Amino acid sequence: MQSVMDFIIEVIREPAIFLGLIALTGLLLLRKDFSSIVSGTAKTVIGVVILTQGTNILMNSIAPLTEGFNVMYNIDNPEIEPVLGAETILSEYGTPIGLAMLIAFSINLIVARFTPFKHVFLTGHMLFWFPFIFVAVGIENNLNNTQLIIFASILTSLYIIIAPALLRPFVRKVTGSDDFIIGHPTTILSLIAGMVGKLFGTKGKSSEDIKFPSSTEFLREISITSSIVMFFVYIVVSVIIGFEAATIAFGAEQNLFIYSVMQGILFGAGLTILLLGVRMMLAEIIPAFQGISQKWIPNSVPALDAPILFPYAPNAVLIGFVVSMITSVATIFMTGSWAFSALLSYH
Amino acid sequence: MTITCFFEIGTAAIIANGQGGLRGAIAGSAVAGVAMILLVGLSVPILSGTAADWILIFGGNDFSLWSFIGDLIAPIFSGG
Incomplete structure (x- = not known):
């Protein structure tokens, strides 16, 4: 029994397998021909990988x-050592975490089937980390084992039902459709940003309509823009903390300039690959999920991982990254107390 | 948390852009960056004996907020 449960938990925690199985189920329910089923399932799995x-x-x-920022805050190896620590919790409380995850996901399915909360939370690794944190x-609140399972199951199911539903209208505004929503711990930050954006923003000009003169039109290509942005981030951090300190902090084995160029390009390459994977899996999982929403859970939509939104506004992703890095560093400096920044510098 | 800036707030910026365009995206991510740090500060003491190490790396988002919510209602589950 224990090994069966462990097996199911491992399946859900592995996004490629989990979403592949969802696609397979959907395609079978749609009674697609053999070739379409294999193709849709395989491309979902490969897209996720x-x-x-x-x-x-x-x-x-x-x-x-991260190490560069630690130097900026002037802290050497901040030591945060809780009595238990994440590793110990994972090894000693694997069963309550796993049980809570399975119970919460089952509750999500039942709620989606019978109530107006019509989504299925499919970000498998998050389905694991939420019961972990609960x-x-x-x-911390001295619950015994049974109480832990009940508590984590209820809180996790509340989270995976409420959070994606709250964000749903905002996601719809971005995608212009209701094919999928977001199931990811960004929810509170996205809600805050969305409301601030509504308050201070202008309707007309999107981050994706930035006009470039023809000589710099190459900046419209996200792989190039993101490489350049990350290169500058490394250079700026290096200038602030000093080149020698930066070389040590980054663990750069090359000349710092060459290293920064390569980290920048690595970033651009990574983002390009991520976007490719997102497009590939979306093209398969969305039509396949129709099977589930037609046959099993009427009108339901999948709640998926956050990067699924990246193709809709890649410039905004870069803006969010750079701007929030600046304001979060500023916040750490302004909150002032060494202890607080020591806590936070564990980035 | 530099990772959170990218995945969580990158997404938040897309949402803000959908609401208020380029200016919305900039204003929204600026505030989200501050909120992220405050959320970590909120959740570290709650988890000081258990997963504080984990929340410092992966928090500043819903994990932090919901640790706080969970901590408020956990006493109900201890049966007095």
Whole structure:
């Protein structure tokens, strides 16, 4: 029994397999021919793997910056060592976390079937990390094992039902359709940004209509723009903390300038790969999900990972990244106290 | 949290752009960057004995907000 449960949990936690199975189920329900079923399922799986690899490349291109910021805040190796720690929770509380995940996902399916909350939360790795964090909160509140499972199941199901529903009208405004919504921990930040954007924004000019003169029209190409932006981020951080400190902080084995060029290009390449994967999986999973929304859960839509939105406004992604990096660094400096910044510099 | 700036707030900027165009995207992400730091600050003390290490890397988003919500209602589940 335990091994069956572990198997199901592993399937859900692996986005490629999980979404592949969803696509397969949908296509079978639509009674597609054999060839379409294999093709739709395989392209979903491969699309998700491409997306994931793009994400990994992006993380590798961003990660060294974290050390650069630590130097900026003037902190050496901030030590945050909770008594338990994430590793210990994962190994000692795997069963309550897994059970809560399965119970919450089942509740999501039932709620989608019978209530007006018509979405299915399909970001599998997030289906795992939410019960994890609720189990941690439960331990802090001295809940016993049974109480932990009940608590984490209820909170996780509330989260995966409420959060995507709150963001749904905002996503619809971006995509112009209701084919999918977002199931991702960005929700609160997206709601805040959306409301601020509505308050201070102008309707007319989108981030994607920025006009470039013909000599710089190459900047319309997101792979190039994003490479240049990331190159400048590395250069600016290097100038602020000093070239020598930057070389050490980034772990740069090349000349700092060449290193920054390559990190920039790595970022552009990663984003290009991610976008390719997103387009490939979207083209397959959306029509396949029709099977589920026609036969099993009427009018339901899938709630998917955040990068699914990236192709709709890639310039905005770069703007969000750079602007929020500046304001978050400024916030850490303004909140002032060394202890607080020590906590936060663990980036 | 540089990663959060990219994935979470990159998405938030798309949402803000949908509401208020380019200016909306800039204003929205500026505020979201501040909110991210405050959310981490809110959640670290709650998880100080357990997953504080994890929330410092992956928080500043719904994980932080919902740790706070969870912490408020957890006592109901302890049966007194």
